[in-house]
Ligand SMILES: *[C@@H]1O[C@H](CO)[C@@H](O)[C@H](O)[C@H]1NC(C)=O
């Protein structure tokens with residue numbers, strides 16, 4: 001065989017080998033499934049190669065934090081006994097922070113906490129790390145382990161707040177405690193802000209902290225707050241929330257004349273409303289996961305050893321404009337009827353929207369009117385928040401780059417891209433202090449973990 005033919009055969013062989021590897025990896029990549037085996041918020045604790053005192057102390061501190069039922073129920077309504085207890089717990093668990101001469105501490109709105117750690121270079125603009133100590137209520141029954149037990153079993157700690165957001169409170173403060181013990185002093189000044197009512201809007205805690213800093217004319221280089229549960233073992237990439245969806249709740253109402261069901265008019269109020277509502281289909285989180293695993297994407301994601309430069313470039317460019325992530329809708333309530341043989345005079349439905357940063361509240365309202373296109377349906381706005389602006393995420397954004405470097409140092413090989421955070425956070429209360437708001441939670445999870453939040 002001539003030499004060029006040898007080369008061709010070799011090339012063909014190599015190509016088929018490459019294709020085979022790509023295919024095998026694609027087919028064997030496990031897709032996350034949306035079935036839940038147990039109930040109860042829980043956090044996976046990675047075991048370090050050497051189990052030392054710091055590790056055991058972290059576990060025990062997080063467990064204690066979870067056992068204090070710092071529940072917030074409604075705006076301005078929360079378990080104040082538990083919140084006072086939590087303050088005492090912080091003082092007991094982090095003695096170095098509270099006594100260190102670089103740290104200034106104050107309580108804000110009684111149960112929230114603000115720490116300032118003085119940096120060496122006062123010319124650098126400070127940043128702020130945020131977290132919240134309150135949790136949503138939990139029924140006592142229906143869980144694998146009682147919700148405030150803080151059970152540590154099988155590599156997990158179970159309980160309300162393990163993912164949202166006591167792991168951040170304890171994580172940030174434990175790290176600071178250890179660093180200060182080692183004699184660390186930061187170059188750049190930073191704040192740690194722990195709110196106590198994030199789950200009901202943060203109107204008392206984070207909002208007061210934001211107003212306090214603003215009154216002192218402090219501007220921040222960036223804010224880092226809780227975000228999506230960001231790491232899954234199936235995907236070697238993660239995203240930093242550089243924007244946050246807004247929300248809108250509207251009420252749809254139809255009023256028709258009363259009438260007996262034996263002589264129904266051509267269209268009833270329930271009929272009219274049903275037709276309006278049926279134009280909206282609820283979207284589930286799991287659907288997003290399914291879409292994300294369509295075949296070409298699957299090929300690419302399961303072969304990052306080959307495609308990672310391409311993926312990094314794509315991710316840098318597309319997530320914020322990605323059509324997969326858009327404004328989502330859910331019909332949450334439907335009220336009609338007073339008696340089984342009387343036509344309902346009034347029918348009402350409540351619809352929630354999570355608004356993509358590329359849209360505004362007004363645009364969504366306009367879209368609703370346009371979609372329903374029925375003047376008999378009365379549209380009333382109940383509550384709304386505009387999506388938060390997109391924070392800088394290029395090479396010159398100090399915050400974005402700092403967080404990215406920290407992620408890649410901790411999880412070597414991890415690809416990082418900007419993304420949109422779906423849940424609401426406290427960052428809205430800091431938006432007057434900086435244009436750089438980031439959300440990130442370095443937590444390993446599977447899609448099913450999100451479904452464990454409510455009891456069976
Ligand atoms: C409030 O918290 C305390 C503990 O700090 C607890 O004993 C009490 O049961 C809680 N109250 C409610 C209504 O859950």
Ligand SMILES: *[C@@H]1O[C@H](CO)[C@@H](O)[C@H](O)[C@H]1NC(C)=O
Pocket residue numbers: 215216217
């Ligand atoms: C903040 O800035 C304003 C306007 O520049 C000034 O009037 C005010 O005194 C400043 N307040 C503080 C606490 O520095």
Ligand SMILES: *[C@@H]1O[C@H](CO)[C@@H](O)[C@H](O)[C@H]1NC(C)=O
Pocket residue numbers: 227228230238239240241242285288325418419420421422
């Ligand atoms: C947060 O999760 C949603 C739903 O899974 C996803 O669409 C979005 O891209 C995620 N954002 C970030 C910043 O990870």
Ligand SMILES: *[C@@H]1O[C@H](CO)[C@@H](O)[C@H](O)[C@H]1NC(C)=O
Pocket residue numbers: 253254255378379380
């Ligand atoms: C529409 O809703 C508003 C606010 O709830 C209410 O005042 C008004 O009476 C409603 N109109 C009709 C025709 O139902």
Ligand SMILES: [Zn+2]
Pocket residue numbers: 132164165198226
């Ligand atoms: Zn939270």
